[in-house]
Amino acid sequence: MKLERKAYAKINLGLDVTGVREDGYHIVKMIMQNVDLYDTLTFEDNDSGDIILTASTDKIETDERNLICKVAGQLKDKYNVKKGVTMHLVKRIPVAAGMAGGSTDGAAAYLALNELWGLNLSKKELCELAVSLGADIPYCIIGGTALAEGIGEELTTISDMTDCYLVIAKPAIDVSTGWVYKELDSREVITHPDIDGIKAAIEAGNLKKMCSLIGNVLEDVTASKYKEVGQIEEILRNEGAVGAFMTGSGPTVFGVFDKKEAAEAGYKAVVESKLAPEAFLSAPINPGKED
The missing domain is CATH 3.30.70.890 (GHMP kinase, C-terminal domain)
Known part of the structure; x- marks a missing residue:
């Protein structure tokens, strides 16, 4: 089975920092918005049990440091998945740009692997897993226009932004x-x-x-x-x-x-x-x- 997913970038329509938690995470209040700029990821299960990632650019780490691989490893371990996955990333979103490029790739991995491996997890359950790997990933799973609070994981979906x-x-x-x-x-x-x-x-x-x-x-x-x-x-x-x-x-x-x-x-x-x-x-x- 092979799946392809688009991982959309985001912009902030307002970003405020209201405090710092004891663990060092900043408390934020911001509005997130997806834009029509995306990476493309493909996922294919394999029988080797290995997690394999390749990318369109050598600027991207393709080992366990990559968030995509971390997501696959987390799901594989937690749900005792025997199969592996072979993944390829075509990178278009600028790196280190403030556009959640890594987080949105991780979100795409959650959604695709949930389907590929038949885990039948809800988006809410995926978001609960995702926050341990990155505060922006839950928003990237939900997408659209949203108010984000807490460390970014408390999400309230709002009306779509006006066409522009x-x-x-x-x-x-x-x-x-x-x-x-x-x-x-x-x-x-x-x-x-x-x-x-x-x-x-x-x-x-x-x-x-x-x-x-x-x-x-x-x-x-x-x-x-x-x-x-x-x-x-x-x-x-x-x-x-x-x-x-x-x-x-x-x-x-x-x-x-x-x-x-x-x-x-x-x-x-x-x-x-x-x-x-x-x-x-x-x-x-x-x-x-x-x-």
Whole structure:
């Protein structure tokens, strides 16, 4: 049996950090949104019992350090699965980009292996297993538009984001999430985004209101070190973006456009600036509603 799955990237439509737990995990309140940019994974069971992963790029670890392999190992051990699995990853989502590229691949592995190995676990059960491997994985299993709280695992699905056009751009830099949070902890955060207001604007279908409220407490940290973040945002706004923001801990920036022509112009301007070798024209998506 062979399965193929798309693993969709995410952006943050608002990200706030409200505290730190005793175990060091940060308490967050944020809105997550899938975008039409995805990795492709294939899964085929094998009789050897081995967990085998290959990838389209040598930049990806394909041993037990990879989250996909960790998911397979966890499920195999917990449910005493005798068969193995041979997996291949075609990577398109930028690495170390604040877009949950690793987490969404792990989520795809949970969903595919649940089917491949006949485990018959609910999405809720998969999410409960997943949080031990990564706080973003439960969201990636559920997908769509969601409010995430706790360490990111407490999810409330909300109305789909209004149709629009997105330009996503990752500068040629990698940002350590650990460094960003450590730096944040050393600063006093004065301004917190209105996550409830963003949620209300999404549910009202008010794109401009949503963009007027979006904020990310991690952006000041990353953008203060990497000027490319602000430069790309400025380019996108100059080309007519309703708003331009950093996602996650960065350095990836996304611009929200209400007109296709403006989005195409924004994409072209970013490419021509050479500030972001990885740039994409995209859109919000709810994978659960795919035909």
